[in-house]
Amino acid sequence: MVRLSIWVGFGLLVVGLSTFGCASSEETPSEPAEKAEDMNPIPPEPDPELAAAGEKLFSEFNCKACHQVTGGDEAARGPEDGPDLHGIGLKRTQAWLRSHILNPRPHTVDSPMPGFAVNEDQLDAVVAYLQSLR
Numbered sequence: 001m002v003r004l005s006i007w008v009g010f011g012l013l014v015v016g017l018s019t020f021g022c023a024s025s026e027e028t029p030s031e032p033a034e035k036a037e038d039m040n041p042i043p044p045e046p047d048p049e050l051a052a053a054g055e056k057l058f059s060e061f062n063c064k065a066c067h068q069v070t071g072g073d074e075a076a077r078g079p080e081d082g083p084d085l086h087g088i089g090l091k092r093t094q095a096w097l098r099s100h101i102l103n104p105r106p107h108t109v110d111s112p113m114p115g116f117a118v119n120e121d122q123l124d125a126v127v128a129y130l131q132s133l134r
């Protein structure tokens, strides 16, 4: 009788494990097929003149006080320093960059980066410059 209940217990365990296995594989369905317009994540190159104007503003607004634009020495950064912006043009979308310059807080709570009260033209230019960094 003891032996029988061991076997019954074992059987229940096997059934339980296989059911669990099935259930967990159902929870991770394969990714849905991507839409054609989502296939190329690389944004178009910004207008070079606009990007050049933006590079000037990047200096004028003193973004350089906190940001390097090449792969720099991370260890040499101060506590408030922002991340190196090399490659940012492929990392963030245009919409993200625009909104983050105006106010970084919705993106990064307690960001030490100030919001910049730039006008539309300035914003277009700075974002074009950032998008050229790839």
Ligand code: HEC
Residues within 6 Å of the ligand: 058, 061, 062, 063, 064, 065, 066, 067, 080, 081, 082, 083, 085, 088, 091, 092, 097, 100, 101, 104, 107, 108, 111, 112, 113, 114, 116, 126, 130
């Ligand atoms: C006082 C220092 C400071 C200044 C000035 C500053 N930033 Fe930042 N910036 C930061 C910090 C810190 C972060 C990281 C936290 C965050 O994402 O907000 C950051 C993040 C960013 C990011 C996102 C980087 C990433 O990898 O996600 C961009 C883009 C950026 N800054 C652009 C600018 C531009 C353009 C200016 C000038 C108009 C500027 N910053 C001025 C400190 C600064």
